[in-house]
Amino acid sequence: MIEIKFVLNNKPCALNVEANERLLDVLRNRLGLMGTKEGCGEGECGACTVIIDGKTVNSCLVLAPQVDGCQITTIEGVGNRQSPHPVQKAFVQVGAVQCGFCTPGMVLSAKNLLDKNPQPNDKEIGVAMSGNLCRCTGYDKILRAVKLAAEEGKG
């Protein structure tokens, strides 16, 4: 067992983990944060996306001890019903959500993009979202939602 400390959704967190435990499993099974989804377990789908130190990564490919000392944001740390994040609002408004399984990962990729680059162009949006697969929507509305969130952010 290895003791790790990290900041999770702005709260300090200390935990004993096994060397070969995936961050995804720690979040879901140990911490009960079910918003991070497993779609493939192979880094292909982005459903397990979390933000570590300002970068999106696939938590299915991260070993838990790797995040010792890191800042982690999961979907549970982004907005809520009282004050949704602009990206979340835009996803609902545009209708970018169908089955919703890709949605948490999509929201995190979009949020991280806008944190870095509040006024992205279409190409930048496309690249930022290219690590997240959606089997339902055909992507068009997702891209539109990110664009809308960026525009809302302007005002």
Added chain:
Amino acid sequence: MNYFQPQTVGQAVNIAQTFEATFLAGGTDLVLHMQTGKIHPNAIIDLGKISELKEIKETDGYLEIGSMATFAELGQSELVFQKALALWLACQTMGSPQIRNQATLGGNLGNCSPAADGLPPLLALGAEVRLISREGDEVVSLETLLSRTPLLSQGTLIREFRIPLKGLQSGFAKLGRRKALAIARLSVAIAIELEDNRVGKVRVALGAVGKRAYLSEILARELSDQELNEVWIEKGIEGVQRVVREALGARASAPYKREAVSGVFREALGTFIPEGGTKV
């Protein structure tokens, strides 16, 4: 399983020997291999806390890239863009944003898949690799390193890549099934000495045609020291198709790749040669 997070290269190399441990860089290959049971490490050495391995810098005549530099960092580096365009280009299309944020150039070599996107550019640019083991330091050309089996002896750490700054023009293109998250079906990196319209030395490296990425000697011979024009490009395309045909033989993907390589080659050139083959 033991898990180590050393702060220095020296510690890492020592632990590697003592525990027969496996290096962990970004984990995008290793974690998957552990998950599927392909690898059962005795112990893991997480290189993530060794800051000197992350440096990207220019030092007397070389662009030095630490093995723990991620594809995202390389793809956002002005220095890499200026001095090693082929590598910079490879970093734009590798994996996905999430993968690029995790995956390192050192891990790309360590895993050494036939389709590793980082290797053809490094080969074309004539990169050297600095290895560290308990026995000491070794600087070896990537080309030589890639001819070794196994690639690295147990406990050998890839410290950095050294790209000699010879003012080469370079380019890279890859053929994937889609734009993101596509393992290369074929990739081409090219680096040339170019003065006015005269091509000097040429190095062409191919990915996903052999067991490992490799430099084509034949193409280097056939394309070096000539006038840069459409004839040269056509000659390059014809040559690269022949090389791919010979490398792939009767494999099922051969006809497709042979045809596709001409477009990929042209695209790789496209980064420094506009339509028509003359320099801007």
Added chain:
Amino acid sequence: MNTTVVGSRVLREDAWGKVFGQTKFPADVNLPDQIYGVVVRSPYPHARVREISITQAMEMPGVVAVLSAKDVPHNSHGVLFRDQPVLADYIRMVGDPVAVVGAETLEIARAAAKLVQVDYELMPAVFDPEEAMLPEVLPLHPELCPTNILYHMPIRRGAMDKGWALADVVIEQDYRTQHIDHAFLQPEALLAYVDERGHMVVQTATQYAHYDRGEIAHALGLRFSQVQVKTLAVGGAFGGREDISLQIIAALMALKTLRPVKMENTREESFYSHSKRHPMRMHYKTGASKDGKLVAMEAKIIGDAGAYASWSINVLRKSAVHATGPYEIPNVSIDSYAVFTNNPFSGAMRGFGAAQTVLAYESQMDLLAKELKISPLEIRLRNHFRVGSTTATGQVLTSSVPLDQCLAKIAPYLQKGEDT
């Protein structure tokens, strides 16, 4: 009729829960004291299970139960026919489930699954549907049909000899489509438990909760009223969650162990286990007269049903009905077949048999247009269904056939395409 609903934009209420990551998919629910189930699947396409040895697996600490065919009270399920085993002792495709391991942790269950020893008697497999149709090939489901031809749908309209006599140009071509997986983003997962009433509760993502309930009840020998299926959020389906996946297996494990049972497919297991879109082989012969009017069409469509019937009959019926496309043809002969093979079983997927034939009939239209030296748009304008048209099945279209409007809208784009 006046309504404020039709035509107005509404926000999806469920979208909020999804953007916050609060929505519960079946993988997201757990119960205290649950065990984890992992399925052992056949690596062979056609085999009989001679023997299953579970001793080694059972010896592993943490393993609670290993179940196989003999443990299933009524070992069958299926949407049209109950031709699919819950746990197979006769294997008809790679991925058929032969055993299920229940253990205290997922890791133990996975490790123990590797220790289940299955002795297979391998049998010759058939992967080519045309070969499978031959009378000398042994049928995979003799109890359903004497040959591997599960279904044949003939459609006849007019008189073929008359039609061909009118044809100035004839195009004859073969077309093929491939297996396609739905790849819904959330792999199959569920939680099954026996509740305080003694009822079997299965929480899962399904397209068909009431049917699942019947199948679980049947296989386990329970009454309908003893089985409750709760549909949690469904992470995409596209037809791929119509057939039973893990529902009965998990319920069986819960019934035998009286522990809550959690099961989750990996992406790879998901690919192995659920239905695919039918690959089809389509032989088309289409004739038109000089004036660009279709006069005759013959089509033979062979759909690879794979190992089990699933929805194949309905799917290949739909292929037959749609075989002419939206075009009026006076003389038509269509034969559509669903054929058993040892390939992964085919079932429902977006379009349900109507998608594959598009490749064939639209390609035929383009080739005919080329031969007739008219534009692809023109040949469609001359032949498409209108109000009053009669389809190959004899249906008279009485309303709502706005294909002319659709073609008019896309005409400018088509013409632009032709210039280049």
